Amino acid sequence: MSVNSAQTEPLRIGVVLFSAFEALDAFGPLNCINDLSWTENLSLALLSATLDPVTTRSPFSPGATGQSVVPTHTFTAPPPLDVLIVPGGQGTRVSSPEIDGVIAFIRDVYPQLKYLITVCNGSGLVARTGLLDGKRATTNKKAWHETIALGPKVDWVPRARWVTDGNIWTSSGVSAGIDVTLAWIGHVYGDEKAQIIADGLEHTRHEDSTVDPFADLYGL
Amino acid sequence: MSVNSAQTEPLRIGVVLFSAFEALDAFGPLNCINDLSWTENLSLALLSATLDPVTTRSPFSPGATGQSVVPTHTFTAPPPLDVLIVPGGQGTRVSSPEIDGVIAFIRDVYPQLKYLITVCNGSGLVARTGLLDGKRATTNKKAWHETIALGPKVDWVPRARWVTDGNIWTSSGVSAGIDVTLAWIGHVYGDEKAQIIADGLEHTRHEDSTVDPFADLYGL
Numbered sequence: 001m002s003v004n005s006a007q008t009e010p011l012r013i014g015v016v017l018f019s020a021f022e023a024l025d026a027f028g029p030l031n032c033i034n035d036l037s038w039t040e041n042l043s044l045a046l047l048s049a050t051l052d053p054v055t056t057r058s059p060f061s062p063g064a065t066g067q068s069v070v071p072t073h074t075f076t077a078p079p080p081l082d083v084l085i086v087p088g089g090q091g092t093r094v095s096s097p098e099i100d101g102v103i104a105f106i107r108d109v110y111p112q113l114k115y116l117i118t119v120c121n122g123s124g125l126v127a128r129t130g131l132l133d134g135k136r137a138t139t140n141k142k143a144w145h146e147t148i149a150l151g152p153k154v155d156w157v158p159r160a161r162w163v164t165d166g167n168i169w170t171s172s173g174v175s176a177g178i179d180v181t182l183a184w185i186g187h188v189y190g191d192e193k194a195q196i197i198a199d200g201l202e203h204t205r206h207e208d209s210t211v212d213p214f215a216d217l218y219g220l
Numbered sequence: 221m222s223v224n225s226a227q228t229e230p231l232r233i234g235v236v237l238f239s240a241f242e243a244l245d246a247f248g249p250l251n252c253i254n255d256l257s258w259t260e261n262l263s264l265a266l267l268s269a270t271l272d273p274v275t276t277r278s279p280f281s282p283g284a285t286g287q288s289v290v291p292t293h294t295f296t297a298p299p300p301l302d303v304l305i306v307p308g309g310q311g312t313r314v315s316s317p318e319i320d321g322v323i324a325f326i327r328d329v330y331p332q333l334k335y336l337i338t339v340c341n342g343s344g345l346v347a348r349t350g351l352l353d354g355k356r357a358t359t360n361k362k363a364w365h366e367t368i369a370l371g372p373k374v375d376w377v378p379r380a381r382w383v384t385d386g387n388i389w390t391s392s393g394v395s396a397g398i399d400v401t402l403a404w405i406g407h408v409y410g411d412e413k414a415q416i417i418a419d420g421l422e423h424t425r426h427e428d429s430t431v432d433p434f435a436d437l438y439g440l
Contacts, residue, residue, distance in 0.1 A: 013285075023254060024421065027247035030287055031394070034243060034276060037285040044285035053273070053290045056254060065233075065257040065264035067250055068290040070273045142420055173422035174251070178395075200362055201244065202393035202434045204424070214422045 010041035011188070014081040014109075017046055017054040017071055018102050020091030025119040026069075028178035029085050035197045036185060045079050046071045049101050058090045075105040084113055087177070088120030088140060103128050116168045117184060119177030123170040127151025135165040140173035141214040158220035161206045172214060179206040230261040231408075234301040234329075237266055237274040237291055238322050240311030245339040246289075248398035249305050255417045256405060265299050266291045269321050278310045295325040304333055307397070308340030308360060323348050336388045337404060339397030343390040347371025355385040360393035361434040378440035381426045392434060399426045 013033060015026055033044060048054050048071035057066025073079060086106060092099065107129040110116060118126055123139040124147040126132055133153040138160040140147060148156045157163050162171035162180035171180035182205055186194035198205050233253060235246055253264060268274050268291035277286025293299060306326060312319065327349040330336060338346055343359040344367040346352055353373040358380040360367060368376045377383045382391040382400040391400035402425055406414035418425050 022251065023247045024244075024251035027243045027251075027287070030285075031242065031244035031247075034278070034285050034287075037283060038278065038281040041283060042285055046287060058254070058258065061258040063257055063261060065250075065254050065262055067247075067254075067266060070288040070290065141422060173420070175398075175421050175423040199434070199437060200393070201395050202361060203395040204426070204433065206424070213424065214419070217419060 010043065011082045012043045012045070012080055013083045013085065014045040014047050014078065015085045015087070016102055016105065017048040017069060018091050018098055019055055020058050020089050020094075021054065021056055021087045022089030022120055022174055023056045023067060024174050025087030025089055025122065025177050026085075028175060029117070029119065029181040031201065032178065032181040032185060032197055035200055036189070036193070040189060043079070045073045045081065047073045047075055047078055047105065049075060049098050056089070059094065060090055075101055078105070078109065081109055081112060082114045084109060084116050086116070086118045086122035086125055088118070088122040088124065092121050092124050093146075099125070107131065114167060115184065117180060118170045119180065120171070120173045121147045123147065124150040126168070126170070127154050132168065135168060136163050137165065137168070137170040138163045138172055139170065141212070141218045141220060142173060144218060144220055159212045159215040160209055161212050162209045172212060176206070178203055183209065230263065231302045232263045232265070232300055233303045233305065234265040234267050234298065235305045235307070236322055236325065237268040237289060238311050238318055239275055240278050240309050241274070241276055241307045242309030242340055242394055243276045243287060244394050245307030245309055245342065245397050246305075248395060249337070249339065249401040251421065252398060252401040252405060252417055255420055256409070256413070260409060263299070265293045265301065267293045267295055267298055267325065269295060269318050276309070279314065280310055295321055298325070298329065301329055301333060303335045303337065304329060306336070306338045306342035306345055308338070308342040308344065312341050312344050313366075319345070327351065334387060335404065337400060338390045339400065340391070340393045341367045343367065344370040346388070346390070347374050352388065355388060356383050357385065357388070357390040358383045358392055359390065361432070361438040361440055362393060364438060364440055379432045379435040380429055381432050382429045392432060396426070398423060403429065
């Protein structure tokens with residue numbers, strides 16, 4: 001598959017969910033995928049440790065608000081997947097059996113994937129699998145230093161809205177997930193499709209992956 | 221409350237959910253609210269007809285993907301609310317008892333609200349309550365004509381990222397929900413707070429409510 005060659009095979013997409021994932025990290029890409037599914041043959045799985053609803057609530061602020069999303073599959077019984085999307089969020093900053101399970105799932109499923117896409121410090125979870133070692137990648141710019149410490153062998157790119165290396169697409173913080181997903185849709189289905197979806201979202205795209213005002217803002 | 225005067229009282233925020241709401245219409249604002257809750261005293265209710273998870277899946281495309289979100293309250297047993305956020309989506313385009321219930325809830329709760337905020341064609345639901353009659357408002361630009369037909373007595377503003385009239389804030393399509401929420405946060409808590417949240421989201425704000433590239437795109 002390459003730029004402007006339409007994707008004709010059905011794509012099987014998965015998104016991992018874990019406690020205190022960042023809502024927009026997941027739902028920016030998911031809204032693009034929902035819109036894509038109106039015209040393209042897709043399946044979607046929301047994968048988590050159990051089938052219990054997964055909260056976005058931060059564990060670090062006692063009064064934090066959150067929302068709960070219902071998974072469709074567990075990590076122990078996943079459907080076949082072509083694409084995996086990994087959001088970030090404050091939940092990535094804890095050490096827990098749940099997060100260990102997310103990391104193990106990413107490591108185990110990667111060999112079957114056509115594409116692995118991360119948003120925000122979701123790349124920190126992938127870095128902890130070793131899959132990014134020797135590869136170029138980016139992550140959230142505000143949480144830059146703590147995230148890159150998770151992957152000392154990764155070639156971290158500080159000035160990038162998103163980075164592709166092989167079949168791994170990593171993006172910058174939160175709303176960059178929308179731009180990397182649109183870029184990925186453009187790559188697989190052609191840019192006209194990506195632009196139609198962006199226009200439907202009334203989203204002003206970051207179309208150049210190397211332009212990154214937030215690298216400047218956070219002094220990177 | 222006015223620009224740059226900090227909000228000190230706890231604010232009680234509600235978001236209405238209904239079948240085939242647009243994911244990002246809700247989760248753009250919700251991510252801003254979640255981030256705001258790290259430092260401000262807020263409560264959040266997700267309100268729906270029942271406590272069953274609510275799907276974003278479009279009823280108009282057989283293979284459409286969707287996600288399910290868990291409500292916290294029903295329309296018949298709501299908590300006290302100061303702010304109500306109304307997303308849009310394809311679900312607003314159907315006539316159903318569920319949508320009639322959403323419209324009735326908005327009408328009934330409005331007198332107790334300090335602010336009513338809509339995203340995308342969520343303003344069409346509010347228009348059907350009559351609450352926008354004689355007021356300035358905007359909506360999704362791609363679905364402009366079908367939405368404004370729902371409120372023939374509304375002073376619809378075609379070129380606007382968002383519009384405020386009294387305590388009703390209406391925004392344009394999907395991603396405009398992030399911008400109107402940030403503008404509202406700026407109004408209530410001061411713009412520094414809004415900008416910190418925007419920067420954390422790595423979101424390039426539309427800060428001028430009258431600049432609207434999508435009005436041009438859709439020939440309005």
